Amino acid sequence: MNTVVQARQLGKRYGRRRWALRDCTVDIPAGHVVGLVGPNGAGKTTLLKLAAGRLEPTSGAITVLGGPPADTPGQLARVGFVAQDAPVYTQLTVAEHLRLGARLNPRWDAGLASERAARFGLTPAHRAGRLSGGQRAQLALTLGLAKRPELLILDEPVASLDPLARREFMQGLMEATAEHAFSVVLSSHLVSDLERVCDFLVVLVDSRVLVAGEVETLLATHHRLTGPRRDPGRLPAGQQVICASHTDRQSTYVVRTDAPIHDPAWTVTPLGLEDLVLAYLDRRPAGDPRTPLAVRP
Amino acid sequence: MIEFYLDTRSGVSPYQQLVQQVRHALRLGLLGEGDQLPTVKEVVAHLAINPNTVLKAYRELEHEGLVAARQGVGTFVTATLAGTSLAAHGPLRLELRRWLAKARRAGLDEESIEALFLTTFRTPAQEDIA
Amino acid sequence: MIWLTWRQLRGSAIAMAAVLAVIGAVLLLTGPGMAARHTAGLADCAAQSTCLQFYDRFFGDYDTPFLAVSLLVVLLPAFAGLFWAAPMITRELEAGTHLLAWSQSVTRRRWLAVKLGITCLLAMAAACLCGLMVTWWSGPLDDSAPADLALVAPLVFGARGVVPMGYAAFAVALGVAVGMFVRRTLPAMALTLAVFAAVQIAMPLLVRPHLMAPVTSTFEIGPANVEGISVDRDGGGTPRIRLKSVTPGHPGSWVLANGILDPAGRPLADDGGGSAVPVSTTSGPCAPGAAFGACTTEINRLGYRQRATFHPLERFWPLQWIETGIYAALALGLAGSSFWAIRRRLS
Incomplete structure (x- = not known):
């Protein structure tokens, strides 16, 4: 299967010390809507910028659509990028934004642009600075879609939008993916934003990729087991513990396994996507006791 | 549609x-x-x-x-699932209404009715499998 | 990209063009009249040999507009760097719109090249136009100006000829480079102004005198180069001679060093109030009541000479081109650092 983004031990360090992304290895197949989930500051924006060619990796390698994400017009034309908070030129009108897109992109789809502008109430003569947050996001998305990229990257596209605008934004995005075959990578710190739209998920925590895979496969291979208290060491070899919690009587595990679970002692319940991600976020490295929350001077 | x-x-x-x-x-x-x-x-x-x-x-x-x-x-x-069963819907619904009225008269609240219905609905299904 | 850059600069470029058009019109209307008065006055004074007085009177009538237009030429490049170049980058960085621009199929290098190039060209065109207009207009005045406002003197040099174009290119490149590194509008503007002002002050004081080897010559002492003679009663009656910053026979030159040599060729000390020349003031040509000219003739006869290190007026254009070249090189260096920054630092 074609990969749109392939990262190998990818790392990015800002300044001397701060690693924004470290040892990131991930393959993102083509034809998916990929959700990049993680808490704020996990390195999502850095990974997206590396994929868009905005940043140069400090270590490792990344290929996007089969080539290095170089700063060349050819590669730029194939990759769309909608930055966080959907920046637009406040002094320019909607029409001027579309003109900008038409002039700067070889594969510009003027029909799509004007159709979307009309549908989302983007009056051509209005200055972009006067648009509502949702309309601004739609304008930025229109520019990203009408350039007809093979891969569209969106950095926290709905984080600053109200629920209605969020839904409209996702509707527009999904409609475009249904109509034109292209891959999408979008990030969010909220799983709920991505639950319906993503069929591939990458969870990024503390600048590392914790899990990546097709949503369906992830949901099929992760289970919550509840039952009498039991040591993790006594679980079958094929079951990888994602997170565990115990009371004196009861144990609750979230495990990843390809095989069905037959043990009658367990009550097995399926996990939703959000619970699955939370299980990974909750995970602490083995042997590392939960550090209590403390305010440091 | x-x-x-x-x-x-x-x-x-x-x-x-x-x-x-x-x-x-x-x-x-x-x-x-x-x-x-x-x-x-x-x-x-x-x-x-x-x-x-x-x-x-x-x-x-x-x-x-x-x-x-x-x-x-x-x-x-290309196919339909309604078929003959559709005709039976009317009488069955009527019976169900009567049963619900009976249950309320017996003092069951909404939640109890639902629980009773669901457990009864599921029990024979499980017995069938077993 | 050219369209976008032009669209963003359009407003201020048109405003600038309008201001220049108004100034141009004013200069065009007043210039010929002033030049005619100058020509007529020169013809007049040559006949009566009162040209020094004519120069003073003529320049005195126009000194305010002279300073105003000169100041305008000096400030225009700073204005371009401060209000065009620095915010051009930082506004985009602050609003995040550079990300929108870079999301189009346009490389960052091209984005910067077009922005920098167009702004630079516009600023240079404005500065060049303004500089040449003012050079043309003030021709008669430059001819009549006192020594410290001579064409090649620091105060006027930067407001004439082609060098404003170099300043403009430098100011824009500086504004862009500072914007790249500082990333915030107000600090970037402040830093641009500070650096530009520092360079503009350092240039005439420290660099320009050495751009060409200055000429050192000795001149006879006479009314042309003596500002005044004073006799200090406490100083034993020795007269002190103050020299003008002029070089007899080389009008309009830029005097870098000036002093009096004694008959043996040693420089006399000058405490700012003039140099003491040991000549009798109790009797002879320098005695009180004697003619001013007689005294200077006497001093000259004794072997005292003016020694001046200077750039003659003829060096105006060579110096202009050299300095323009230096600023162009500085501008290129700053542009290079901007391109480095956009590759390495911005994202």
């Missing part, structure tokens, strides 16, 4: 919800042979969901022989 909806809290995956809603509409006679299902683009634009989810649901329905895709036109219903 039917309109889909999604219940995000149901715990049922979106594609299964779509499949169920088509089946349901077929059973209730809302959809009949020759009716067109919404296009993938329409569903996606309406629900803001991944197009692959809709495609998967439609493929499953096709696999079950309920619908067929016509290239470039859309997806059409």
Whole structure:
């Protein structure tokens, strides 16, 4: 299967010390809507910028659509990028934004642009600075879609939008993916934003990729087991513990396994996507006791 | 034409919800042979969901022989689930109403009625499997 | 990209053009009249040999507009760097719109090249136009100006000829480079102004005198180069001679060093109030009541000479081109650092 983004031990360090992304290895197949989930500051924006060619990796390698994400017009034309908070030129009108897109992109789809502008109430003569947050996001998305990229990257596209605008934004995005075959990578710190739209998920925590895979496969291979208290060491070899919690009587595990679970002692319940991600976020490295929350001077 | 909806809290995956809603509409006679299902683009634009989810649901329905895709036109219903059972709906509903009235008279509240119904509904099913 | 850059600069470029057009019109209307008065006055004074007085009177009538237009030429490049170049980058960085621009199929290098190039060209065109207009207009005045406002003197040099174009290129490149590194509008503007002002002050004081080897010559002492003679009663009656910053026979030169040599060729000390020349003031030509000219003739006869290190007026254009070249090189260096920054630092 074609990969749109392939990262190998990818790392990015800002300044001397701060690693924004470290040892990131991930393959993102083509034809998916990929959700990049993680808490704020996990390195999502850095990974997206590396994929868009905005940043140069400090270590490792990344290929996007089969080539290095170089700063060349050819590669730029194939990759769309909608930055966080959907920046637009406040002094320019909607029409001027579309003109900008038409002039700067070889594969510009003027029909799509004007159709979307009309549908989302983007009056051509209005200055972009006067648009509502949702309309601004739609304008930025229109520019990203009408350039007809093979891969569209969106950095926290709905984080600053109200629920209605969020839904409209996702509707527009999904409609475009249904109509034109292209891959999408979008990030969010909220799983709920991505639950319906993503069929591939990458969870990024503390600048590392914790899990990546097709949503369906992830949901099929992760289970919550509840039952009498039991040591993790006594679980079958094929079951990888994602997170565990115990009371004196009861144990609750979230495990990843390809095989069905037959043990009658367990009550097995399926996990939703959000619970699955939370299980990974909750995970602490083995042997590392939960550090209590403390305010440091 | 039917309109889909999604219940995000149901715990049922979106594609299964779509499949169920088509089946349901077929059973209730809302959809009949020759009716067109919404296009993938329409569903996606309406629900803001991944197009692959809709495609998967439609493929499953096709696999079950309920619908067929016509290239470039859309997806059409080819079978019906209503059939003879539709005629029985009226009397059965009437009986159910009578039973509900009886239950209320016996002092059951809404929750108790629902619990009673569900446990009774599920018990024979489990016995059948066993 | 050219369209976008032009669209963003359009407003201020048109405003600038309008201001220049108004100034141009004013200069065009007043210039010929002033030049005619100058020509007529020169013809007049040559006949009566009162040209020094004519120069003073003529320049005195126009000194305010002279300073105003000169100041305008000096400030225009700073204005371009401050209000065009620095915010051009930082506004985009602050609003995040550079990300929108870079999301189009345009490389960052091209984005910067077009922005920098167009702004630079516009600023240079404005500065060049303004500089040449003012050079043309003030021709008669430059001819009549006192020594410290001579064409090649620091105060006027930067407001004439082609060098404003170099300043403009430098100011824009500086504004852009500072914007790249500082990333915030107000600090970037402040830093641009500070650096530009520092360079503009350092240039005439420290660099320009050495751009060409200055000429050192000795001149006879006479009314042309003596500002005044004072006799200090406490100083034993020795007269002190103050020299003008002029070089007899080389009008309009830029005097870098000036002093009096004694008959043996040693420089006399000058405490700012003049140099003491040991010549009798109790009797002879320098005695009180004697003619001013007689005294200077006497001093000259004794072997005292003016020694001046200077750039003659003829060096105006060579110096202009050299300095323009230096600023162009500085501008290129700053542009290079901007391109480095956009590759390495911005994202």
